[in-house]
Amino acid sequence: EALEAINEAEALAERFEQRVSCADLHRFRGVLLAAMAADETQIEASFCEAVRIAKEQKSVLLEKRAEATYAEYRRQQASGSGGRGVRLPLW
Numbered sequence: 001e002a003l004e005a006i007n008e009a010e011a012l013a014e015r016f017e018q019r020v021s022c023a024d025l026h027r028f029r030g031v032l033l034a035a036m037a038a039d040e041t042q043i044e045a046s047f048c049e050a051v052r053i054a055k056e057q058k059s060v061l062l063e064k065r066a067e068a069t070y071a072e073y074r075r076q077q078a079s080g081s082g083g084r085g086v087r088l089p090l091w
Helices: 002-015 019-035 040-056 060-078
Strands: none
Touching: 002 019, 019 040, 019 060, 040 060
16 A cells, blocks of 8 residues: 555656655655565665656755665665565654
């Protein structure tokens, strides 16, 4: 359900050209996928897309937030969560 809500929010943002939230939506998707222990390529793609969009929008805040969340994800992966879902901050 949560992934569906994120997909719907992205579609609405595109439809109404309110793309300011798109970077955070991709970051939220990455956080959710990480918590679900989803495929690593999907998780990384979500975080990378969040960073890319933030850079495109020249939003340093959103860029740094996405980078920090992605870095925390990678730190937890390196410490060996043993395949369990990763816990990441939503800030």
